[in-house]
């Protein structure tokens with residue numbers, strides 16, 4: 550079976566081990582009982598199997614069999630207690646995880662997997678979107694963002710939140726999204742004004758360019774990005790952009806476009822989906838008409854679909870964007886489809902993280918320093934592993950196809966690792982595909 554070697558479970562897990570081993574020791578060595586590597590990797594294993602009880606089960610296995618799956622699959626020498634895991638993960642500076650994301654993207658590039666994500670020659674869509682991954686009225690830490698409801702009134706309430714600005718590489722023909730290192734939207738000491746998505750975006754853009762100096766990047770963002778400062782930020786880091794423009798927030802631009810009777814126009818039919826795209830565009834329009842306003846290229850997309858019953862055509866989608874890429878007949882359809890797939894970061898990435906059992910932060914508490922965001926990162930890394938296997942690992946794909954739902958497959962995997970020891974991830978999958986081949990029947994216990 551052909552598996553891209555540098556993207557196999559063991560290669561990615563080794564890469565992760567490398568990343569965790571680089572985290573500097575901060576503890577007084579007299580009291581150290583668990584290595585940082587083992588603690589963080591155990592946390593990762595919980596996220597990977599979406600199972601907070603994995604530590605207890607594997608510890609039990611270790612006691613009776615002197616071996617366990619955390620050691621065979623994840624290279625964990627000593628399994629920490631939950632509280633130790635929590636304390637160690639809380640202390641780690643979140644930027645220590647950047648190394649993994651950087652090398653992970655490099656591995657994808659090396660294996661040519663990234664090539665398939667080009668939307669235009671040598672250009673990749675990088676979608677930006679903020680997500681909230683924690684919210685509470687009681688639990689909080691110094692890094693929490695706050696929102697006050699009914700301020701000054703009797704029923705005043707403060708809500709504590711954690712948010713991250715996520716960036717992911719996407720392609721309209723690809724279900725899988727490739728997550729990159731997110732930027733935390735976070736309050737820091739001494740700052741009176743709360744952090745916000747656009748500030749986080751500025752930090753993220755700068756880091757993204759440092760990490761990948763030569764990659765052709767098109768930033769994809771919603772209407773809050775289509776403003777002069779963000780456009781200038783993208784350009785100053787040698788990035789392209791494709792940002793949504795709402796008519797209500799870009800009145801000048803809209804009036805200008807409306808007054809212009811003959812925009813360039815063309816049509817495309819997506820036969821697979823039975824959709825008709827009507828595209829209109831205009832190059833070199835002023836963003837807001839003011840002095841020093843950036844010149845942008847405007848793209849409007851309308852999608853029509855025939856109703857199956859009545860045969861009547863209805864408009865099912867409409868959106869407009871501004872970009873610095875000169876628009877023509879050859880690229881408007883690709884860009885519009887790219888812009889349209891922005892919702893997928895929400896659907897494929899955030900919702901999967903929240904709904905499919907990845908969200909087990911509540912089992913470890915909130916922490917005082919970085920616990921909350923570090924668990925989000927570990928969850929995201931587990932998600933990245935799974936996305937890569939969906940893309941490249943035939944064994945994983947066969948396993949997925951064998952079960953009606955992803956949830957059910959993971960339930961099986963969890964139950965097997967609680968019972969048996971597997972020397973590798975591949976053996977676990979092979980076993981899961983056809984357990985009967987390995988176990989004929991359960992023998993009755995020997996007579997007393």
Ligand SMILES: [Zn+2]
Pocket residue numbers: 689690691692693694709710711915921
């Ligand atoms: Zn907090």
